[in-house]
Amino acid sequence: MNYLQTMREMIGNKPLLTVGCGVIIEKGNQILLQHRTDADVWGIPGGVLELGEQVSEAARREAQEETGLIIGDMDFFGVYSGQEGFAQYANGDQVFSIQMIFKTSNVTGELIQKNDESRAHVFFDKHDLPPNLNSHQKRFIMDWVHQVPTPVIK
Template structure:
């Protein structure tokens, strides 16, 4: 957990905290999507995380993807901006968040995939083979990718 979230949690407890998340739709050469099965909830989602103070959106997504996958992203582009009901979440410890999501797309990356302490599994999936247990806060952009949406999305 970053310092900002720890500081805010000390002030507001479990009440809803507004966060900015950045994630990446990462495709391999076959056009398959990289998904991460998280240890904390056993659900599949894209790599990404919460912006830290002073970071740009690009710095956030690149840092989070490197931490979670060991991949270095190159030539990222905006996939979509997501907000609304799917951005609300309550964690097992009862912390509540509303997250605005800035989602990038990337087909150009270097490195070899490695698990970290947040990941149970990292795997590429074809559009027609997505796992059933998608993280509900990430399902909107994963399903937009599955349907072949190509322009930046505002939801």
């Protein structure tokens, strides 16, 4: 059983503080976005930090699990917190996520399209993003689009 499952057994659906780790994978003016299976939204690959795990390793692990890509060197992009980090999932679970975001163009491996969490992975031009961006990730995706100087702390 992982940390989140253990905590959920104790507190039910009440708000839980989590640390999300994600990677902006770029190719020129394009960003790799994942079309989620649990909602009709697009976002960057990433997931929740496990106990004792380094944030950079969590970002690499999650990106590889979701995309099949192996992440090389990454730059720190930013820390995002606040009300925009709130989510309530279909099962009623509530979280406030502090999100640690990295950026890279250094990837190897074969990009997979579908798995348990992904309907598809697509590189989108920064000026032609899908309208249904994940509301919890939109601010750092837009910071990438507008080339906000990094590291960003919000």
